[in-house]
Amino acid sequence: MNFIWQKLLVVGMVLAALLAVAGCGNTSPSSSGSGEEGKNEKVIIGQSSWIGFAPLYIAEEKGFFKEHGADVEIQSIESKTDSKTALAADRIQGVSTDMSTQVMNAAAGIDLVQILALDTSAGGDGIVAKKEYNTIEDLKGKKIALDTTGGADYFWFQYLLQQKGMTLKDFDVQNMSAGDAGAAFVAGKVDAAITWQPWLSKAEKTDFGHTLIDSNANPGVIVDTFAMKKSYIKEHPQAAKAIVAGWYEALEYMKTNNDDAIAIIAKRVGEKPESVKDELNDVKFYDKVGNEKYFGTSDTKGDFYKVTALAAKLWKDLGLIDKEIDANSIIDGSFLNAQ
Incomplete structure (x- = not known):
């Protein structure tokens, strides 16, 4: 009887050892995978x-x-x-x-x-206007489209206005996204727009529009x-x-x-x-x-x-x-x- 128990004990110890080895084997790839994710x-x-x-x-x-x-x-x-x-x-x-x-x-x-x-921006943003307007001052009182919620073009336009001692109150401002502003100008709905490419090029292709100024004038x-x-x-x-x-x-x-x-x-x-x-x-x-x-x-x-x-x-x-x-x-x- 004691002999049988001794055999069972040995078998149990062997199984435990095998399980321990298997467990270590399973842990290693997981750790390795975690390391790869860290990289x-x-x-x-x-x-x-x-x-x-x-x-x-x-x-x-x-x-x-x-x-x-x-x-x-x-x-x-x-x-x-x-x-x-x-x-x-x-x-x-x-x-x-x-x-x-x-x-x-x-x-x-x-x-x-x-x-x-x-x-x-090195010309990718600009002000498009009807050909009869050649300066920002010429746009005073005119209908201009721009995004007044902030962003690059709004910042740039405000920067230009500050240099000239002007404010948005000098214009009839139509608030819309820069893309919509360009589209509105090409459609003839506004006198000018502060927008970006490809709308600058599209405005140039109309028979009434041109680029009044672009971002090349103010690098950085x-x-x-x-x-x-x-x-x-x-x-x-x-x-x-x-x-x-x-x-x-x-x-x-x-x-x-x-x-x-x-x-x-x-x-x-x-x-x-x-x-x-x-x-x-x-x-x-x-x-x-x-x-x-x-x-x-x-x-x-x-x-x-x-x-x-x-x-x-x-x-x-x-x-x-x-x-x-x-x-x-x-x-x-x-x-x-x-x-």
């Missing part, structure tokens, strides 16, 4: 179809983000309000939009920081940036580095593989390659050198700080925000050397 953190970023954000599509398509440690998914969000809501609710972790909108988002209570300058004022929540960056610094490095790599790819880059962009924005090529002429992208110059150094701050401070003051003066925003609190150049 490629899932990040969702929001952006509109504006051509200035196009290199991000290339970085996603060619796997540049993943190479640097982040699994980035670009989500199409055309509305500034929708992207702000998504960022506030953590449905997205980053957003590409114009600098003045980033200021408004920060004033709305989103603790964000801009870590990368993407592009500056209409600037698009990429921002993330500070709390997210603190927990996932590698994701921030990966996005910056992926952006740089995408810009290089556009130089060395232009046809493929154009094809990728065209597919993502739903346009013909030739149209994309034309639109790319209206923006200037910030590469690493451009970013370093625009951000400046801790001792000598670049124009980024000046323009951001200008936007913060302008929005506060106009009553569009009720909180003062310090440019230093929403700009972080520590990721610019990401590789």
Whole structure:
């Protein structure tokens, strides 16, 4: 009887040992998988179809983000309000939009920081007007269409008006989105519109319209940036580095593989390659050198700080925000050397 129990005891010990080994085997792949996920953190970023954000599509398509440690998914969000809501609710972790909108988002209570300058408008935004009007002063009392809820074009127009000592009260303002403003002008419903491409080109093709002034006149004022929540960056610094490095790599790819880059962009924005090529002429992208110059150094701050401070003051003066925003609190150049 004792012999039988001894045999059972031995068998039990063997089974226990086998189970322990099996358990260790099951734990190892799980840990390994977790480590792989850590190397490629899932990040969702929001952006509109504006051509200035196009290199991000290339970085996603060619796997540049993943190479640097982040699994980035670009989500199409055309509305500034929708992207702000998504960022506030953590449905997205980053957003590409114009600098003045980033200021408004920060004033709305989103603790964000801009870590990368993407592009500056170089003719992609402008004022189209009937041919009999040749200056902004000529438009006084006329019906003009623009988006008065904020954004790049509104900021730029207010910037121009300040230089001339004028205000919106000098015009018959029709509030609508920048795209709708361009369409309204082409349809002959307004005397002028503050809009962007492709509406500038469409206005030029009418027999009554022309571009009164475009953003080439004020380089560095209409600037698009990429921002993330500070709390997210603190927990996932590698994701921030990966996005910056992926952006740089995408810009290089556009130089060395232009046809493929154009094809990728065209597919993502739903346009013909030739149209994309034309639109790319209206923006200037910030590469690493451009970013370093625009951000400046801790001792000598670049124009980024000046323009951001200008936007913060302008929005506060106009009553569009009720909180003062310090440019230093929403700009972080520590990721610019990401590789």
